[in-house]
Amino acid sequence: xxxxxxxxxxxxxxxxxxxxxxxxxxxxxxxxxxxxxxxxxxxxxxxxxxxxxxxxxxxxxxxxxxxxxxxxxxxxxxxxxxxxxxxxxxxxxxxxxxxxxxxxxxxxxxxxxxxxxxxxxxxxxxxxxxxxxxxxxxxxxxxxxxxxxxxxxxxxxxxxxxxxxxxxxxxxxxxxxxxxxxxxxxxxxxxxxxxxxxxxxxxxxxxxxxxxxxxxxxxxxxxxxxxxxxxxxxxxxxxxxxxxxxxxxxxxxxxxxxxxxxxxxxxxxxxxxxxxxxxxxx
Amino acid sequence: xxxxxxxxxxxxxxxxxxxxxxxxxxxxxxxxxxxxxxxxxxxxxxxxxxxxxxxxxxxxxxxxxxxxxxxxxxxxxxxxxxxxxxxxxxxxxxxxxxxxxxxxxxxxxxxxxxxxxxxxxxxxxxxxxxxxxxxxxxxxxxxxxxxxxxxxxxxxxxxxxxxxxxxxxxxxxxxxx
Numbered sequence: 001x002x003x004x005x006x007x008x009x010x011x012x013x014x015x016x017x018x019x020x021x022x023x024x025x026x027x028x029x030x031x032x033x034x035x036x037x038x039x040x041x042x043x044x045x046x047x048x049x050x051x052x053x054x055x056x057x058x059x060x061x062x063x064x065x066x067x068x069x070x071x072x073x074x075x076x077x078x079x080x081x082x083x084x085x086x087x088x089x090x091x092x093x094x095x096x097x098x099x100x101x102x103x104x105x106x107x108x109x110x111x112x113x114x115x116x117x118x119x120x121x122x123x124x125x126x127x128x129x130x131x132x133x134x135x136x137x138x139x140x141x142x143x144x145x146x147x148x149x150x151x152x153x154x155x156x157x158x159x160x161x162x163x164x165x166x167x168x169x170x171x172x173x174x175x176x177x178x179x180x181x182x183x184x185x186x187x188x189x190x191x192x193x194x195x196x197x198x199x200x201x202x203x204x205x206x207x208x209x210x211x212x213x214x215x216x217x218x219x220x221x222x223x224x225x226x227x228x229x230x231x232x233x234x235x236x237x238x239x240x241x242x243x244x245x246x247x248x249x250x251x252x253x254x255x256x257x258x259x260x261x262x263x264x265x266x267x268x269x270x271x272x273x274x275x276x277x278x279x280x281x282x
Numbered sequence: 283x284x285x286x287x288x289x290x291x292x293x294x295x296x297x298x299x300x301x302x303x304x305x306x307x308x309x310x311x312x313x314x315x316x317x318x319x320x321x322x323x324x325x326x327x328x329x330x331x332x333x334x335x336x337x338x339x340x341x342x343x344x345x346x347x348x349x350x351x352x353x354x355x356x357x358x359x360x361x362x363x364x365x366x367x368x369x370x371x372x373x374x375x376x377x378x379x380x381x382x383x384x385x386x387x388x389x390x391x392x393x394x395x396x397x398x399x400x401x402x403x404x405x406x407x408x409x410x411x412x413x414x415x416x417x418x419x420x421x422x423x424x425x426x427x428x429x430x431x432x433x434x435x436x437x438x439x440x441x442x443x444x445x446x447x448x449x450x451x452x453x454x455x456x457x458x459x
Contacts, residue, residue, distance in 0.1 A: 012333065013332045013333055013336070013365070016333050016336055016337075017336050017361065017365040020336060020337070020339075020340045020357075020361045021358060021361055021362070023340075023354070023357075024340065024343070024344075024354035024355075024357040024358035024361060025354060025358055025415075026354070027353040027354030027357070028352070028353060028354035028355055028358065028415065043348040046348070047348050047349050050301075050349075054302050119349075121305060121350060121351070122309070123305065123309050123315050124350060124351075124352055125416050126351075126352065128351040164351065193312045193425075194312055195309070256308055
């Protein structure tokens with residue numbers, strides 16, 4: 001027994017070092033559970049405060065660019081307004097729509113919550129984005145984050161006033177997407193190297209693909225609204241082992257300068273989930 | 283300024299520098315990530331208990347990890363260099379290592395060559411371990427080797443610039459008083 005104590009006393013530094021290594025490595029290799037860990041909420045609130053301070057200064061430097069993006073988005077939205085369409089009168093009689101404007105609200109599937117991006121990383125292997133909006137303001141886990149130019153990622157952790165989203169530049173991130181023209185379905189992944197490009201795998205060879213084609217989110221996802229731009233085809237590679245293409249995409253979102261985004265809440269998700277649960281039970 | 287206060291200021295300074303300046307630099311190449319934060323550990327005083335030194339490395343790395351959302355990655359690398367530091371100093375300054383007159387490692391206290399070797403060894407060690415942990419997730423050997431070399435080169439350049447910008451007046455602690 002005495003020898004054991006002597007051993008511990010003699011190698012106490014080494015043992016302490018090994019203990020800390022084990023703690024650090026177990027944190028690193030369980031990083032999925034890490035998102036849900038209770039102390040992470042606390043850490044997020046704390047680092048979030050610092051990010052807010054920094055962000056207040058940083059936003060000034062990109063105001064002009066940001067303004068331009070918002071104007072473009074405004075223009076797009078204005079162009080989509082119903083009032084902008086005047087159909088030549090070919091019918092016998094013009095019928096005025098008597099619905100209340102609000103009557104569509106009960107059929108709403110996706111709700112956009114504007115959000116400010118206060119923290120963003122691009123040069124790690126797994127990148128996260130910190131948002132200044134949390135569970136008190138209606139953000140929940142597994143909601144999509146979409147920017148003015150295209151999709152950004154999905155929320156993985158929320159605290160009362162902040163949320164952390166896994167960016168598209170994360171090796172666990174996989175988004176089902178399709179080619180806007182041709183319509184082949186595939187999965188978007190990131191190889192961890194270049195923050196400007198992601199890869200779209202498993203596109204069948206039968207689909208005709210050209211450089212510059214647009215890739216959008218599919219309607220199969222219950223997280224992302226359909227038709228949001230993921231990126232543009234930059235390079236077509238043939239996967240020799242399978243008979244599919246793997247496409248290199250230039251991301252629509254410029255991850256270097258993400259400032260404003262929208263968290264997209266799927267209001268029909270609960271109903272969908274309960275339906276799926278029923279099917280699995282039967 | 284007391285040693286404790288100076289090191290607390292450095293702790294905050296290096297974390298903020300790494301998170302809000304160096305991590306914001308647009309990457310020139312996928313291999314190049316500017317790391318400077320671990321200089322905090324290299325600059326800690328000689329006379330610090332080994333257990334405490336290792337613990338400082340862990341806490342320092344973990345604080346950075348909370349900002350970068352990579353739990354344990356930097357903490358593991360920092361613990362390693364904090365633990366290896368006394369050995370490296372022992373090899374480079376064998377004579378009366380215990381009763382060194384100066385308070386912390388610097389060019390004036392160790393001499394240019396020993397200090398350069400000290401910085402080089404610990405920087406390499408830190409980057410090899412850090413990139414190795416990232417490499418476990420994905421990548422091939424050349425990615426690993428290239429990233430270690432390029433990142434080390436950038437770090438050494440940054441440390442050289444820092445040493446030239448902030449000349450540390452190392453007080454010589456005499457035996458009297």
